Amino acid sequence: MSAQTTPDTGATTETRIERLTAASLRRIIEPEVEVTGSVGSGMVLPKELLSVADLNLDLTDEQWTALSREELASILDAGVRFESVLMAGFGLILAWQKDLVDPRVTYVLHEIGEETRHSRLFVRVIEQLSPKAVNPFTRGIYSRIDRFITSRAITHKALFCVLVLTGEEVPDLIQKRSSEHPDTDPYVREVNRYHRMEESRHLAFARALLPEVWNEASVLERLVIRHLGPAIMTGVFDSLIHPGVYRAVGLPGWRTWNNVRKTPARRDLRTESFRPVCDALRTAGAFGVSGRLPRAWREFGQLNLSRAD
DSSP states (O other): OOOBOTTOOOOOOHHHHHHHHHHHHHHHOOHHHHHHOOOSSSSSGGGSSSTGHHHHHHHHHHHHHHHHHHHHHHHHHHHHHHHHHHHHHHHHHHHHSSOOHHHHHHHHHHHHHHHHHHHHHHHHHHHOOOOOOOGGGGSSHHHEEEEEEEEHHSHHHHHHHHHHHHHHHHHHHHHHHHHOOOSSSHHHHHHHHHHHOOOOOOOHHHHHHHHHHHHHHHHHHHHHHHTTTTHHHHHHHHHOOHHHHTTTTOOOOHHHHHHTTSSHHHHHHHHHHHHHHHHHHHTTTTTTTTTOOOHHHHHHHHHHSOOOO
């Protein structure tokens, strides 16, 4: 990876990454020591933040409680699996890196260490939630498709970087909303605050890398990001809460999952979480000098309005 100047600050990529490393060193949080506690026995997320909020469902209090716990468990489960993919991708980058005396290598090692701590905490919370749902995406044809796509995506740095941004921006927005809501379980708010604090550095690292890995990307990889990127990102988004969650509380699994995907609230959440990824690609030059979005990206409408706009 080559040195690159960052337009907004004038700092080189190396300088920005060295600052992130320094920040990681200043505060090392072990979740078993500093994020102790447990979730309560009732609702862990408020009804208005659940995926089914727009469906006007007539559920009992017990069903609402179970649904909130199943949805949180599904999101955390997806988080552990995604962080495992992230670590696998970074592991390959390290294994293939020509120069190990590089600030990127040092920060990647910090990030891997931080992700393992996040995953340990998530697994602990999942155990406390005791979910009953069966995830169809980890079985059968869905699992084979996921393994096929993922195993290839992590070997292409630019596409991998886009997936990292997606997999971090989406949960970050979800956790931000739940952390700010007074009816979220207090311990869940604490877990979210801890995770978001460290993930902000990870997002900054991915954004810093994106321009240089885009410059190194092949024509085919660029075409995939420009024209298939939103579909891949949508797959990541939709898999956060799987159909088994709804089935576990007595709802039709796949039908409810498909209905949820079409609701205004979920579309808005998806668009809002994708916008910073789109902005990062635009800054990296992925959409040319004009910055005009390809059709696949324009279908998200609001993405045409970047944060800078």
